Amino acid sequence: MTIATGPSPKPSTRPPGAESKFHHDAAIKAADDAHRTTVRRNIDTYNVAVDTGKARFSDWEAARRRCQQIKWEAVNHLDRYLVEFEENIKRRGGHVFWAASSEEARNYVLELAAARGVKTVVKSKSMVTEEVHLNPALEARGIQVWETDLGEYIVQLRDEPPYHILTPAMHLSHAQILQLFREKIPGDIEGESHEELVAAARRALRRAFFSAEMGISGANFLVADAGMVAISTNEGNGRLCTSVPPIHVVFAGIEKIIPRLQDLATLWPVLTTAGTGQFLTTYGTLIGGPRTAEEIDGPREFHLILLDNGRSRLLADIEQREVLHCIRCGACLNACPVYRNIGGHAYGTTYMGPIGSVLTPHLRGLDEYQHLSFASSLCGACSEVCPVRIDLAHHLLHNRRNAVDRTPRPWRERLAMRLWRWAMLDGRRFRMAGTLGRMALLTLYGAGAQQTKMDPLHAWTEAREAPPLAPVSFHDRWRRSHGKH
Numbered sequence: 001m002t003i004a005t006g007p008s009p010k011p012s013t014r015p016p017g018a019e020s021k022f023h024h025d026a027a028i029k030a031a032d033d034a035h036r037t038t039v040r041r042n043i044d045t046y047n048v049a050v051d052t053g054k055a056r057f058s059d060w061e062a063a064r065r066r067c068q069q070i071k072w073e074a075v076n077h078l079d080r081y082l083v084e085f086e087e088n089i090k091r092r093g094g095h096v097f098w099a100a101s102s103e104e105a106r107n108y109v110l111e112l113a114a115a116r117g118v119k120t121v122v123k124s125k126s127m128v129t130e131e132v133h134l135n136p137a138l139e140a141r142g143i144q145v146w147e148t149d150l151g152e153y154i155v156q157l158r159d160e161p162p163y164h165i166l167t168p169a170m171h172l173s174h175a176q177i178l179q180l181f182r183e184k185i186p187g188d189i190e191g192e193s194h195e196e197l198v199a200a201a202r203r204a205l206r207r208a209f210f211s212a213e214m215g216i217s218g219a220n221f222l223v224a225d226a227g228m229v230a231i232s233t234n235e236g237n238g239r240l241c242t243s244v245p246p247i248h249v250v251f252a253g254i255e256k257i258i259p260r261l262q263d264l265a266t267l268w269p270v271l272t273t274a275g276t277g278q279f280l281t282t283y284g285t286l287i288g289g290p291r292t293a294e295e296i297d298g299p300r301e302f303h304l305i306l307l308d309n310g311r312s313r314l315l316a317d318i319e320q321r322e323v324l325h326c327i328r329c330g331a332c333l334n335a336c337p338v339y340r341n342i343g344g345h346a347y348g349t350t351y352m353g354p355i356g357s358v359l360t361p362h363l364r365g366l367d368e369y370q371h372l373s374f375a376s377s378l379c380g381a382c383s384e385v386c387p388v389r390i391d392l393a394h395h396l397l398h399n400r401r402n403a404v405d406r407t408p409r410p411w412r413e414r415l416a417m418r419l420w421r422w423a424m425l426d427g428r429r430f431r432m433a434g435t436l437g438r439m440a441l442l443t444l445y446g447a448g449a450q451q452t453k454m455d456p457l458h459a460w461t462e463a464r465e466a467p468p469l470a471p472v473s474f475h476d477r478w479r480r481s482h483g484k485h
């Protein structure tokens with residue numbers, strides 16, 4: 001990491017809003033035991049399923065490496081594969097729109113909806129539509145939007161954004177969902193069991209599927225050589241959204257491209273195993289355009305929006321380009337000790353957890369979102385679980401370095417870092433610093449300073465108990481047992 005010891009950093013135009021809100025919301029969530037219990041229970045259930053799923057692979061690590069290669073090839077040849085994909089879609093009568101920004105993507109859909117007289121839209125799960133804030137824009141034009149993924153439907157009823165990129169209602173208990181349904185869809189509730197709640201949502205959503213004029217979906221992969229959009233779902237809502245309404249619109253980030261249909265044979269099971277522990281989801285759908293003359297169902301119009309929104313900038317950054325390899329499985333969120341404690345909403349971003357902390361400063365600006373890079377213990381659990389082997393911990397460090405380069409740090413922090421560097425570069429200095437630090441802490445704690453404002457570790461010990469200082473330092477114990485070195 002680069003410490004700001006050189007020329008004065010460029011002045012930052014950094015607004016304080018996102019950072020202070022993050023710290024405020026994170027502190028509240030971290031102290032909410034009921035919330036943490038629900039989230040941990042759900043993640044622990046997920047972990048068991050994923051471990052079982054990985055055991056189905058004869059060599060999980062080899063599968064990860066293959067996925068990494070596929071995504072590397074795709075991202076490093078985006079120009080070629082995206083054009084190949086576009087030509088295939090157009091050949092079958094589909095429309096492809098290249099959106100440079102969220103605004104362009106939203107406007108395309110709004111104009112299409114206005115031109116076709118759309119009053120109702122059904123959506124299957126799509127984080128990209130969250131990224132461009134599509135629902136509020138449609139609703140502002142008087143269009144009713146139905147999220148049809150069960151988790152998305154639940155958070156939409158609560159007027160909340162998704163809590164997790166794969167399991168949007170992970171933070172809610174059965175009792176909370178029952179209460180919500182009683183308030184929001186009372187006529188449809190016939191019982192209290194999980195099955196009855198699912199049935200109630202199904203009845204409400206069925207009506208929407210058959211009245212909507214437009215279906216909107218995301219895409220898990222865009223297959224270049226076949227010109228196909230690949231979608232994984234478990235509830236069948238994806239197929240209904242993409243085949244019942246007369247117009248189907250797909251939202252996809254440009255990084256979703258993969259070169260060949262055969263790549264799905266590895267990517268699909270790896271995505272679903274890392275995401276939910278399933279070898280494959282219940283429904284795997286491939287869509288290549290509007291209904292043909294021989295087909296009896298399917299949309300009459302097919303539109304695909306390829307969203308850039310900052311991704312080309314990331315592509316141009318050789319150090320961090322591999323962040324575009326992400327297949328949005330959500331595994332890094334579940335592995336992250338910070339996410340497990342503060343949850344998804346505290347981040348205040350579309351993409352949360354480690355991938356969100358890495359990606360958001362690129363999509364929404366480093367000035368406003370640099371604090372996310374520091375919301376990590378750098379334990380590396382995210383890098384270990386990532387099925388496409390993105391070294392997320394490393395990218396968090398890159399973002400920190402870039403943040404430090406851009407934003408003047410407090411003089412105390414700069415001084416502390418200089419001293420730390422000075423001590424770490426020499427064994428004798430390191431030992432001397434350790435001895436002085438121990439002596440200072442023992443003196444202060446002997447005078448009763450522990451967990452008071454006098455404690456130099458006060459910020460850390462405010463919310464937790466510091467372990468007592470060991471009577472003998474690790475270095476001294478090592479020297480005694482292994483001899484002088």
Ligand code: SF4
Nearest residue numbers: 326327329330332386
């Ligand atoms: S960074 Fe890796 S683990 Fe995290 S969501 Fe993306 S693919 Fe999954």
